[in-house]
Amino acid sequence: xxxxxxxxxxxxxxxxxxxxxxxxxxxxxxxxxxxxxxxxxxxxxxxxxxxxxxxxxxxxxxxxxxxxxxxxxxxxxxxxxxxxxxxxxxxxxxxxxxxxxxxxxxxxxxxxxxxxxxxxxxxxxxxxxxxxxxxxxxxxxxxxxxxxxxxxxxxxxxxxxxxxxxxxxxxxxxxxxxxxxxxxxxxxxxxxxxxxxxxxxxxxxxxxxx
Numbered sequence: 197x198x199x200x201x202x203x204x205x206x207x208x209x210x211x212x213x214x215x216x217x218x219x220x221x222x223x224x225x226x227x228x229x230x231x232x233x234x235x236x237x238x239x240x241x242x243x244x245x246x247x248x249x250x251x252x253x254x255x256x257x258x259x260x261x262x263x264x265x266x267x268x269x270x271x272x273x274x275x276x277x278x279x280x281x282x283x284x285x286x287x288x289x290x291x292x293x294x295x296x297x298x299x300x301x302x303x304x305x306x307x308x309x310x311x312x313x314x315x316x317x318x319x320x321x322x323x324x325x326x327x328x329x330x331x332x333x334x335x336x337x338x339x340x341x342x343x344x345x346x347x348x349x350x351x352x353x354x355x356x357x358x359x360x361x362x363x364x365x366x367x368x369x370x371x372x373x374x375x376x377x378x379x380x381x382x383x384x385x386x387x388x389x390x391x392x393x394x395x396x397x398x399x400x401x402x403x404x405x406x
Contacts, residue, residue: 204253228388231397237381276340277351284325
């Protein structure tokens with residue numbers, strides 16, 4: 197999917213977070229959204245995901261030559277982020293089954309494969325509320341990465357992951373390169389050093405409040 201930002205800006209109350217972002221993410225590209233903490237990386241990802249509204253500008257989504265309206269983006273964008281909540285009273289299997297009634301699953305991928313991939317074998321009937329923060333993050337990542345969507349958004353993907361988890365993430369996410377439009381919001385190079393492009397959010401942060 198091609199995503200085009202045209203003069204996008206976002207402000208909270210009277211303070212602009214960023215303003216004047218015009219950029220095109222081409223189908224199959226991998227782009228890192230970089231900037232220091234508080235620069236607006238997560239906010240921009242949420243705007244692209246249609247989770248937040250923007251204050252100015254416009255966004256267009258084009259999939260295989262067809263313009264996709266914002267209300268029809270459900271099932272076309274997968275997002276993994278530390279702030280996304282899991283259903284704590286679901287077991288691992290219940291969480292996966294529920295998630296993939298909403299999101300399409302990649303062809304040839306089974307729930308058993310996903311559980312094995314993220315190292316949660318034997319935890320199928322364990323409640324999410326008893327998972328560690330690292331287990332929850334691996335679950336969020338596989339739910340997004342194995343979703344059959346043309347767009348994959350990852351916000352600080354290695355949050356709460358140990359060295360083994362980071363290596364697992366890097367191997368898994370690189371299998372998606374060239375297949376989907378990938379955006380990674382991060383200020384940690386090891387999370388995105390395989391991306392072909394960078395968009396610095398701080399370049400669009402107004403120096404003066406207006």
